[in-house]
Amino acid sequence: xxxxxxxxxxxxxxxxxxxxxxxxxxxxxxxxxxxxxxxxxxxxxxxxxxxxxxxxxxxxxxxxxxxxxxxxxxxxxxxxxxxxxxxxxxxxxxxxxxxxxxxxxxxxxxxxxxxxxxxxxxxxxxxxxxxxxxxxxxxxxxxxxxxxxxxxxxxxxxxxxxxxxxxxxxxxxxxxxxxxxxxxxxxxxxxxxxxxxxxxxxxxxxxxxxxxxxxxxxxxxxxxxxxxxxxxxxxxxxxxxxxxxxxxxxxxxxxxxxxxxxxxxxxxxxxxxxxxxxxxxxxxxxxxxxxxxxxxxxxxxxxxxxxxxxxxxxxxxxxxxxxxxxxxxxxxxxxxxxxxxxxxxxxxxxxxxxxxxxxxxxxxxxxxxxxxxxxxxxxxxxxxxxxxxxxxxxxxxxxxxxxxxxxxxxxxxxxxxxxxxxxxxxxxxxxxxxxxxxxxxxxxxxxxxxxxxxxxxxxxxxxxxxxxxxxxxxxxxxxxxxxxxxxxxxxxxxxxxxxxxxxxxxxxxxxxxxxxxxxxxxxxxxxxxxxxxxxxxxxxxxxxxxxxxxxxxxxxxxxxxxxxxxxxxxxxxxxxxxxxxxxxxxxxxxxxxxxxxxxxxxxxxxxxxxxxxxxxxxxxxxxxxxxxxxxxxxxxxxxxxxxxxxxxxxxxxxxxxxxxxxxxxxxxxxxxxxxxxxxxxxxxxxxxxxxxxxxxxxxxxxxxxxxxxxxxxxxxxxxxxxxxxxxxxxxxxxxxxxxxxxxxxx
Ligand code: NOJ
Numbered sequence: 001x002x003x004x005x006x007x008x009x010x011x012x013x014x015x016x017x018x019x020x021x022x023x024x025x026x027x028x029x030x031x032x033x034x035x036x037x038x039x040x041x042x043x044x045x046x047x048x049x050x051x052x053x054x055x056x057x058x059x060x061x062x063x064x065x066x067x068x069x070x071x072x073x074x075x076x077x078x079x080x081x082x083x084x085x086x087x088x089x090x091x092x093x094x095x096x097x098x099x100x101x102x103x104x105x106x107x108x109x110x111x112x113x114x115x116x117x118x119x120x121x122x123x124x125x126x127x128x129x130x131x132x133x134x135x136x137x138x139x140x141x142x143x144x145x146x147x148x149x150x151x152x153x154x155x156x157x158x159x160x161x162x163x164x165x166x167x168x169x170x171x172x173x174x175x176x177x178x179x180x181x182x183x184x185x186x187x188x189x190x191x192x193x194x195x196x197x198x199x200x201x202x203x204x205x206x207x208x209x210x211x212x213x214x215x216x217x218x219x220x221x222x223x224x225x226x227x228x229x230x231x232x233x234x235x236x237x238x239x240x241x242x243x244x245x246x247x248x249x250x251x252x253x254x255x256x257x258x259x260x261x262x263x264x265x266x267x268x269x270x271x272x273x274x275x276x277x278x279x280x281x282x283x284x285x286x287x288x289x290x291x292x293x294x295x296x297x298x299x300x301x302x303x304x305x306x307x308x309x310x311x312x313x314x315x316x317x318x319x320x321x322x323x324x325x326x327x328x329x330x331x332x333x334x335x336x337x338x339x340x341x342x343x344x345x346x347x348x349x350x351x352x353x354x355x356x357x358x359x360x361x362x363x364x365x366x367x368x369x370x371x372x373x374x375x376x377x378x379x380x381x382x383x384x385x386x387x388x389x390x391x392x393x394x395x396x397x398x399x400x401x402x403x404x405x406x407x408x409x410x411x412x413x414x415x416x417x418x419x420x421x422x423x424x425x426x427x428x429x430x431x432x433x434x435x436x437x438x439x440x441x442x443x444x445x446x447x448x449x450x451x452x453x454x455x456x457x458x459x460x461x462x463x464x465x466x467x468x469x470x471x472x473x474x475x476x477x478x479x480x481x482x483x484x485x486x487x488x489x490x491x492x493x494x495x496x497x498x499x500x501x502x503x504x505x506x507x508x509x510x511x512x513x514x515x516x517x518x519x520x521x522x523x524x525x526x527x528x529x530x531x532x533x534x535x536x537x538x539x540x541x542x543x544x545x546x547x548x549x550x551x552x553x554x555x556x557x558x559x560x561x562x563x564x565x566x567x568x569x570x571x572x573x574x575x576x577x578x579x580x581x582x583x584x585x586x587x588x589x590x591x592x593x594x595x596x597x598x599x600x601x602x603x604x605x606x607x608x609x610x611x612x613x614x615x616x617x618x619x620x621x622x623x624x625x626x627x628x629x630x631x632x633x634x635x636x637x638x639x640x641x642x643x644x645x646x647x648x649x650x651x652x653x654x655x656x657x658x659x660x661x662x663x664x665x666x667x668x669x670x671x672x673x674x675x676x677x678x679x680x681x682x683x684x685x686x687x688x689x690x691x692x693x694x695x696x697x698x699x700x701x702x703x704x705x706x707x708x709x710x711x712x713x714x715x716x717x718x719x720x721x722x723x724x725x726x727x728x729x730x731x732x733x734x735x736x737x738x739x740x741x742x743x744x745x746x
Contacts, residue, residue, distance in 0.1 A: 038351050041108065042354070047333060047346070049079040049080075049106065050346050050347070052080040052082050052329075053108070053350045054332070055080060055083070056113065056322065056323045057083075057085075057326075060086070076104070077099060080329060083113060084110055085157075088120075088154055090152060091370070093370045097366050108357070111156050113159060114159070115434060116155065117158075117176060117433075118433070118556065119434055119556060122149060122381075123556035123557045124146070126430035126554045127162065127175070128174060128535070128553060130395050131184070133394035134184070138390065139195065139391070140195040142387065144198065145387055147198065148381075149378050150207055150434070151205050151207055160196065160209060161188070161196075163189040163247055166179070166218035167588075168222075169536040169579065170224070170503050170504055170505060170535075171218065171503055173217070176499065177218065179578030179622075181622065182243065186246035189250070190249070190250040197209050201359045208253040209252045213256055213259065214244055214267060215258060219240065225500065226260065238714060248284050254356070255278065255289075256323075257290045261301055267294070268295050269313040271316065274288055275317065285355075286356060287320040289320065290319050290321070292324050294323075295311060295319070298314070311328055315335070320353060388558040393566055393573075396566050396575050397551040397575035397577055397624075398550055398625060401548045401549075405486075407567060407568055413457060414483060414485050415457070415459070416477075416480045417448055417459070417487075419513070419516065422444050422460060423446075426438045427532065431554075441558075442557070447562070448488070448567070451565075463489070467511040470512070474515075474516060489516065489527060490530040491517060492537070493510060495554055509539060517529055526548070527546055528550065531549065536582065550573070572665070574664060575625050576624060579591075584614055587616075587618070593685050593686070623669050623735040624733075624735070627666065629659065629694075630660070631664075631666045633656055635653070637652070638741060639652075642745075643743060645708035645745075653702065653704075655700065656694065657694070657700075659697075661696060665692065665694075666692055667733065669733065669737060670688040670706075670730070671684040672710075673728040677713070677715070687706060706729075708722040708745055711745060
């Protein structure tokens, strides 16, 4: 086999090693375990080469294609870099891999990482949008397809899923996660990890996944990106850690540290997070990479005086690979020579990294993931586009539909399609859109035109830009609107207003867009507001006055088709919010599973917990989303009124009826309230959900199970336990579900 080829012009000494390695690496895998194969490589590596395996550097992208920074090629050749990120396309990565396997002393293959967050070329909805589908199979499939495309384009590793719980819509990165709820976030984390990693990492269509950003990055103070975090250990463990733990249980092979500090220590230097919890409590055996230069940033955090100390702190805490900071590259050798870091500690990290390179099959065939033919066939495959359209329409949330404004009739004669995002392609793929090519995305206008053909006269103008104060376009927009039977107005944010380093203190519609909507609504015509955005927006006027509102996030490559499917009734909307929409930014943080307080809101009593100027309630609650049908809930029952820790699971049933007039899907949600605890408990917590399909008029019994384990939390002594007592159960179509019963845990 190929190991001899890998080492190219290696010296005789290394040919001898290679001969040994050849036997070791050969595909007689069952004969030699991965551990033995890792051992054999470890024996050959110099300390410098070991440090190289712990170093991750970026590639760049110029107009002409991918490029490497000055000096990096030499670093690869010298074995000083073990992994590269942002390099992609089969041909380019193949060439870099060739350098690593043919021109380095030992021929150890490189690992190629990339932010394949919601698709590689075929772009799916931004993760927050996709989570609104509540469709775990569809989310797993989206991740699977992203992996199939990326793995053909030379990639081995995605920096996803982002599993940060986020409860502050000012924080731009809320767009990259699964919303505010821990239970749902954990289920989605599992689905995405399974999707990316598939069932066998050595296959040519799987990527290793990365649970990020560990941990509590979403709790940035005031929603400002990279800001500090100050939460209790209870909140950390109950709210922020479970999706990471779920990712670990689903087999995620890597974790990425977060930029923030926690308990006064930056995550990249936190032994508590990286060793005590991740390794000792959870038994994680993959490797940990930092976020970009976050080791170096510990100097600015003020926890170390210089980068060398930062490298020591980070290594000591448990970080295995340094992303782009070059602190291991620059200082680790000295740190070992000075006895500040042991060789054993370095070995531990290198073994973790090599193990994964073996799992990916890179030692068997380092070029397995770089195949131009496969890349051509897989990227934008028709079935990928079809899946993208399917999940995009499932992610749309119908927020309002007065007088059945929607669906619009396809027999309409004239339709005005206006707004700055109506013909836009660029923003539809959202932030972190991988190698996505926005020119391939279907605009709303094109989606509508494709659906309606030439039978309907479609009038289009922007009306205004996303930002700025220019209202001169209103006149034309109103003129078109007046001649149309119905108006679709697409407003929202540009893609770069959410994602990394994109926090906003004002989460209303930017520019004069709201004024445009007001003017259009004033015509008295049926107006459908199509929102495109990466975070919850505060849109109180629109929420209470527009005839219909569709929240469409940034839906990806197939956005226009998906929205048109919903607008004209070819798909009955089924999305539900996974994050609360506040009435205004002053309500933030606002999320459904808050605590009751000792003075819960009473409108008649001033001295209760409320604002003088805005209700406590959100504009749209977590779990909320309308359908073109109505669903009726009833008959909530449990199979017992008392259950125990060692008894069989409690069975909860209810009936859901589709009152019509369309077939459709409903997300049936189960919430629990622990009435009395040794520490105060949230007013509601999601404990289960099912997305069901009901034909017009059909009724189904939906069953959930609940065990004592599902009711556990950290008690007053910080012990993870379920406490006996009464629990209220609620079942319904959003977090305000009214249908209730109670059970006792004994
Ligand atoms: C910084 C971001 O925080 C992280 O999410 C991303 O994976 C890395 N850069 C690499 O691009």
